[in-house]
Amino acid sequence: MNKILIIDDDFAVQTSLSLMLRQEGFQVKTCSSPVLAMDVIEEFQPELIILDLNFSIETSGDEGMKALKIIRHTFPNIAVILLTGWGTINLAVEGMKLGAKDFVTKPWQNDYIIQSINTILNLSQQKIQSPNRKKLDQQYQFEHIVGNDPKLLAILETIGRVAITDAPVLITGESGTGKELIAEAIHQNSKRRHKPFVKVNLGGVSATLFESELFGHTRGAFTDAKSDRIGRFELANKGTIFLDEIGDLDLSSQVKLLRVLQDRTFEPLGSSKSKTVDVRVICATNRNLEEMVANNTFREDLFYRINLISVKLPALRERPEDIAALAIYFANNLKTIYERPNLSISPKAIHWLKTLPLPGNIRQLKNLVEKTILLTPKDELTIEDFQQNISINTSPSNKNTLPEVGTMTLDEMELLMIQRAMAFHQNKISKVARSLGITRFALYRRLEKFNIPFAIE
Numbered sequence: 001m002n003k004i005l006i007i008d009d010d011f012a013v014q015t016s017l018s019l020m021l022r023q024e025g026f027q028v029k030t031c032s033s034p035v036l037a038m039d040v041i042e043e044f045q046p047e048l049i050i051l052d053l054n055f056s057i058e059t060s061g062d063e064g065m066k067a068l069k070i071i072r073h074t075f076p077n078i079a080v081i082l083l084t085g086w087g088t089i090n091l092a093v094e095g096m097k098l099g100a101k102d103f104v105t106k107p108w109q110n111d112y113i114i115q116s117i118n119t120i121l122n123l124s125q126q127k128i129q130s131p132n133r134k135k136l137d138q139q140y141q142f143e144h145i146v147g148n149d150p151k152l153l154a155i156l157e158t159i160g161r162v163a164i165t166d167a168p169v170l171i172t173g174e175s176g177t178g179k180e181l182i183a184e185a186i187h188q189n190s191k192r193r194h195k196p197f198v199k200v201n202l203g204g205v206s207a208t209l210f211e212s213e214l215f216g217h218t219r220g221a222f223t224d225a226k227s228d229r230i231g232r233f234e235l236a237n238k239g240t241i242f243l244d245e246i247g248d249l250d251l252s253s254q255v256k257l258l259r260v261l262q263d264r265t266f267e268p269l270g271s272s273k274s275k276t277v278d279v280r281v282i283c284a285t286n287r288n289l290e291e292m293v294a295n296n297t298f299r300e301d302l303f304y305r306i307n308l309i310s311v312k313l314p315a316l317r318e319r320p321e322d323i324a325a326l327a328i329y330f331a332n333n334l335k336t337i338y339e340r341p342n343l344s345i346s347p348k349a350i351h352w353l354k355t356l357p358l359p360g361n362i363r364q365l366k367n368l369v370e371k372t373i374l375l376t377p378k379d380e381l382t383i384e385d386f387q388q389n390i391s392i393n394t395s396p397s398n399k400n401t402l403p404e405v406g407t408m409t410l411d412e413m414e415l416l417m418i419q420r421a422m423a424f425h426q427n428k429i430s431k432v433a434r435s436l437g438i439t440r441f442a443l444y445r446r447l448e449k450f451n452i453p454f455a456i457e
């Protein structure tokens, strides 16, 4: 039985929280001040502490903060959840930086606290050493997710475990790495799987449309509002809402979003009646939210609210072994669709695909395989077939794949580009030279300079 310690000077809070947690099967102790807490922690050895930040004698929150620092320092393995008022949410944010696992604003929702506790305890307690794909597939539904890379498996393990809770999950990763697929998998493995999964692309929602899109509007709320409209949150009730491109949200919309994530209540535009929703929130972005927080373009409190659990999907170039499995999977899917049962990819072509940088990640690989199959009438696809259909330089995020200024000289860059072109064109000098925009002789000179072996054509 897991042990939880509640540190709060408000007797009513102590009683109601402990009653609720005992009903959930936890062993609970309470304590009214941080000073007394240290002895209790030593003796009781809780796995988790719920710590109030606002003690009535000291409304600045300093006492709670001090206690948090000491607890983190003395008992680093004990998880801490902070309790705070809505008005002092900035304190909670400070606390998260000091290592608290989550924060809950008063008045709290019992369901939220319980799911947060379960998620935190669950994640900290049963870490499997190295998850294996077969075991994961026996436990969870990941049938459309291809891959065996240890980084991907660790992610599948985490999402499998947290899927059953209602914990918010933040999914980051470059474009095309499978963020939406992972969000769907979380929903499919949750208790909400038979309820709606509603996707909202926040990148496409302007600040003026944000409220009506997410919270709905009543007829006449604004000039074009000819009839009542249900917002996305309400559509997702009892299910999951997937907020894609959350990093694209402007600051005024961020605060509106924080409010509904915090209280689960909102008012449709033009209405004064609050509505309550029961949704699980999954967010995704290819931006660096930590950096945005540092630049004050993303609210820190919203950041901590959405990333109780966060997973970062690796770029495809970081897991080249999965390229083979993915290419074969996409080709097999198309076998049936296009009625070409003998379709296959030559072993050499598979090997060659693994050497591609693929900045557009899995989406780019999928498009390449589909395009090549469509445009090639043969059964076995070769390197040349793929070469004709790839546009390495026009991929969307190519500019991001250039190294940072100061990390590479022009000479090193030239060497890398020549090596890459040689691999791509399998050392065929005239093709390599053409792709680099230089003559064959200019290429020979450079190959010699860089000591790259070649055969004269």
Ligand SMILES: Nc1ncnc2c1ncn2[C@@H]1O[C@H](COP(=O)(O)OP(=O)(O)OP(=O)(O)O)[C@@H](O)[C@H]1O
Binding pocket: 144, 145, 146, 147, 173, 174, 175, 176, 177, 178, 179, 180, 181, 182, 286, 326, 362, 363, 366
């Ligand atoms: N592990 C995988 N196995 C099979 N297909 C995958 C996998 N990951 C992604 N895909 C496929 O690749 C395509 C891109 O994936 P997805 O849309 O989930 O990426 P994303 O990270 O959400 O992209 P963006 O940031 O551009 O929205 C989809 O067609 C998806 O089905």
